[in-house]
Amino acid sequence: MNRLAIGIDLGGTMIKAALVQRGEGLVVEKARDTEASHGPDHVLDRIAELIRSVADEAPDAVISGIGIGAPGAINWERTSVVQPPNLPGWGVVNLREALQARLGDELPVFVENDANLAGLGSAHYGRGRPYPSFIMVTLGTGVGGAIIYDRKIFRGTTGAAAEIGHMTINFAGDIDRYGIAGSIEAYLGQKYLSRYGRHKLLTRHESIIHRMAGKDLKNLTPLMLYEAACNGDEPAREILRWAGHKLGVVLGASINLLDIRKVVIGGGLSAAGDFIIEAARKSIREYVIPDHRDEIEIVRETLGNEAGMLGAAHLVFQSLDEEAVRSPA
């Protein structure tokens, strides 16, 4: 029972789906364009088609349910997305009802925020496995987060916890996209880190990044910083260490509040992890109370995009387990 589920990553450009075997990992994985411009009904049809197509690959499988990860807010009941930022004009869409209408009423469907599911995927299939509780930080365009507490997603009071990216570490700092001064995203978000890099490199003519960026620092990206750092470029390393110091500050504050001392770093920019994480490991201790300094660990997630699909499928297993406990046969 409950050995197989389908996990879906609903993105603005691509929909990805995987059949997941509990405790093992991906069995089948498929993807198609979202075609978001055609509106919600079209996208929902495409999700349903993709689910059928994945299920067809394992005709004998008994599929326990569907888990779906989407960016932005999810309602407490885990049925609906609320104005997903990558699907303009969606408003509130009840994915559970929409998919059950297309695939059958009996199929359990659970919706959750994608950063939370990346955390859940890490907890059960990735680098988070050794830790019953940990903080997940995803470094990408922005800075996302998840709190895994006792191997489950900590949801707060409305399902929107773990907005680590918007925690301020300098109340008088530059503002982020929400107007919050000195949030960690205003240091480590792609746009902000690139801007800081450009400023620093103006006076560092020896850096190979000038050549990499075609002599125009407007082309600078965090990945370029990472590549240069790997090639021994000292200015690039300094910039990443600066970023890592800031990451350590917000992790220190989070550890003080949560008393959760394990951290998993994921997301696209986590490739730049070694330079960032090394610096974070150092600064985190300076911002944590003495009692919390022991047993702090920061590791880099090695799962890629599949973390979200694995987490989505695992949400199905976990939710059905809980329902079984609540209503014993």
Place this chain on the structure above:
Amino acid sequence: MNRLAIGIDLGGTMIKAALVQRGEGLVVEKARDTEASHGPDHVLDRIAELIRSVADEAPDAVISGIGIGAPGAINWERTSVVQPPNLPGWGVVNLREALQARLGDELPVFVENDANLAGLGSAHYGRGRPYPSFIMVTLGTGVGGAIIYDRKIFRGTTGAAAEIGHMTINFAGDIDRYGIAGSIEAYLGQKYLSRYGRHKLLTRHESIIHRMAGKDLKNLTPLMLYEAACNGDEPAREILRWAGHKLGVVLGASINLLDIRKVVIGGGLSAAGDFIIEAARKSIREYVIPDHRDEIEIVRETLGNEAGMLGAAHLVFQSLDEEAVRSPA
């Protein structure tokens, strides 16, 4: 069953104990000097005597157990205090065993951090009652905290969560007693707030605080600021608003992380609450993501010291309820 318990507040100067009726409040309250200089055994004897003395006041009562609040770290099993800062030289002391040895093996004893118990007291007997989940901040010599989640203490992974006082809001700020730069305690702790007040008042000769402090600002205390503010002293109000702004910053960061939007302010300095809280209410919105801005409430706890004893007794009720669920008869 489980209608009465004894709650104890173990302080460095005084031990306070109360018989608490579940859902109602204090029935009997007693206190005596801790006499900490005589060492742990002497203090434990005094706690046991005080418990007997409180129990004697209600000879027909069936007492379910003893809850004890102490400052500093508590072990996960809630049996022992670990180097309580107000009881020098204690090391690790198993209060459960020590009291059971003196009062009988059958009596359940639960130990918890005093700030957490003030939060639990507020949750079940104070201003926190309307809120299933809230953040408690205690403003006193330092800045303490508790996270109440679903009417229980959120304990983190070792029982030491909610160190709000040491969360940084300015990574380049002044250091607190643990060496953490720009923590909220380095702004609102009694010593730090007094220091800030002294600096501000150097150029504000019109303030009545100069007279209140006997012309020597070394005598300035936060309570003096509060009294002056109540008397219309604009410089004092500005200083408290400055403090409230900082409190709002750390609450904003905490709300982003926890998605818990209710805040209860307690502790000795909470008398100065109106000026501080008004400013915090304003700044908190600037540091919280838009989705979290609705439904934020900050209120001032009106329970005084008894919050801790009420929480200690309630910990007994809650713990015994949970044990009953785990092992149904």
